[in-house]
Amino acid sequence: xxxxxxxxxxxxxxxxxxxxxxxxxxxxxxxxxxxxxxxxxxxxxxxxxxxxxxxxxxxxxxxxxxxxxxxxxxxxxxxxxxxxx
Numbered sequence: 001x002x003x004x005x006x007x008x009x010x011x012x013x014x015x016x017x018x019x020x021x022x023x024x025x026x027x028x029x030x031x032x033x034x035x036x037x038x039x040x041x042x043x044x045x046x047x048x049x050x051x052x053x054x055x056x057x058x059x060x061x062x063x064x065x066x067x068x069x070x071x072x073x074x075x076x077x078x079x080x081x082x083x084x085x
Contacts, residue, residue, distance in 0.1 A: 022062045
């Protein structure tokens with residue numbers, strides 16, 4: 001087996017493991033319940049829970065990226081950039 005075929009084999013497994021870890025962290029920390037309770041930003045959630053704001057933002061960003069493709073995130077963040085001229 002060459003390096004490319006080994007990487008092609010392990011890449012989806014590695015990505016699935018990373019996604020599983022992120023989902024597990026979100027569930028363990030009850031992120032979705034806290035968002036539903038009104039803690040809508042990483043800074044507010046981190047402040048309320050005493051968490052590191054940078055780590056909280058990284059987790060929330062990772063969970064968001066799993067849900068929405070990057071093009072949708074860009075469109076939501078910069079709607080004026082996607083208005084037809």
